[in-house]
Amino acid sequence: MIKKVEGIVLSEFSYKETSKIIQVLTKEYGVVSFLAKGAKNIKSELRLATTKITYGFFISNFKPNSLSVLTSVDIRNPFKEIKKDIEKISYASFLLELTSQVAKNNFNEKVFIDLLASLIKIEEGYSPLILSDILELKYLYYLGVMPNLDGCCICGSKDNIVALSSKEGGYVCKNCVTNEPKISQKALKLIRMYYYVDIAKITKLQVSNAITEEIHSFLESYYEQYTGLYLKTKHFLKNLNKIGL
Numbered sequence: 001m002i003k004k005v006e007g008i009v010l011s012e013f014s015y016k017e018t019s020k021i022i023q024v025l026t027k028e029y030g031v032v033s034f035l036a037k038g039a040k041n042i043k044s045e046l047r048l049a050t051t052k053i054t055y056g057f058f059i060s061n062f063k064p065n066s067l068s069v070l071t072s073v074d075i076r077n078p079f080k081e082i083k084k085d086i087e088k089i090s091y092a093s094f095l096l097e098l099t100s101q102v103a104k105n106n107f108n109e110k111v112f113i114d115l116l117a118s119l120i121k122i123e124e125g126y127s128p129l130i131l132s133d134i135l136e137l138k139y140l141y142y143l144g145v146m147p148n149l150d151g152c153c154i155c156g157s158k159d160n161i162v163a164l165s166s167k168e169g170g171y172v173c174k175n176c177v178t179n180e181p182k183i184s185q186k187a188l189k190l191i192r193m194y195y196y197v198d199i200a201k202i203t204k205l206q207v208s209n210a211i212t213e214e215i216h217s218f219l220e221s222y223y224e225q226y227t228g229l230y231l232k233t234k235h236f237l238k239n240l241n242k243i244g245l
């Protein structure tokens with residue numbers, strides 16, 4: 001049965017001399033693999049359509065649990081700006097790798113929607129670092145380890161929140177705080193906004209480097225502590241930031 005499914009190419013692998021196998025995060029079925037026959041051929045219409053980060057509608061003899069043979073792709077966004085820029089490509093690759101891990105764990109249509117919205121914002125020129133932080137925070141929910149950002153995670157109080165503890169798993173109030181790392185009130189409020197914001201509706205994303213650093217380092221230690229994910233693209237990003245490209 002020929003079917004059209006909406007998706008984003010997460011990864012591509014060579015298959016035999018001229019073909020490719022691509023993994024696509026689809027809106028309806030999670031991660032699906034497609035065989036793109038002849039896609040390595042320079043003249044093939046499938047060549048560009050099957051490159052990583054492409055968003056479109058994939059037409060195939062669709063079989064959700066096995067390899068579907070791709071007939072054509074109706075490209076909706078090739079993400080040209082992202083593909084031109086090493087920093088943007090690196091962040092997008094990290095988000096794709098992270099998403100494929102999240103989708104394996106617990107796929108929900110919202111994962112697709114949030115990934116697509118983030119890529120569109122990166123394409124439009126918004127900070128890929130901040131968007132990655134927002135998406136990482138949202139994904140904690142699907143990974144089943146969402147920190148408590150609605151009140152103190154020890155006593156439940158909604159007042160006098162002064163710290164964010166990866167060890168305790170969320171906000172900590174003035175009465176419960178022990179030796180949690182200090183964090184600014186701005187970062188405390190912003191991280192909660194990151195969780196609730198609708199990425200597609202973002203029109204302004206100006207956060208100081210100092211606050212971004214606070215949020216980023218919390219997410220880093222939280223991911224290390226609770227998710228057990230090791231992503232090679234994240235390692236690459238860290239090195240890229242060190243070099244200061």
Ligand SMILES: [Zn+2]
Nearest residue numbers: 152155173176
């Ligand atoms: Zn408390």
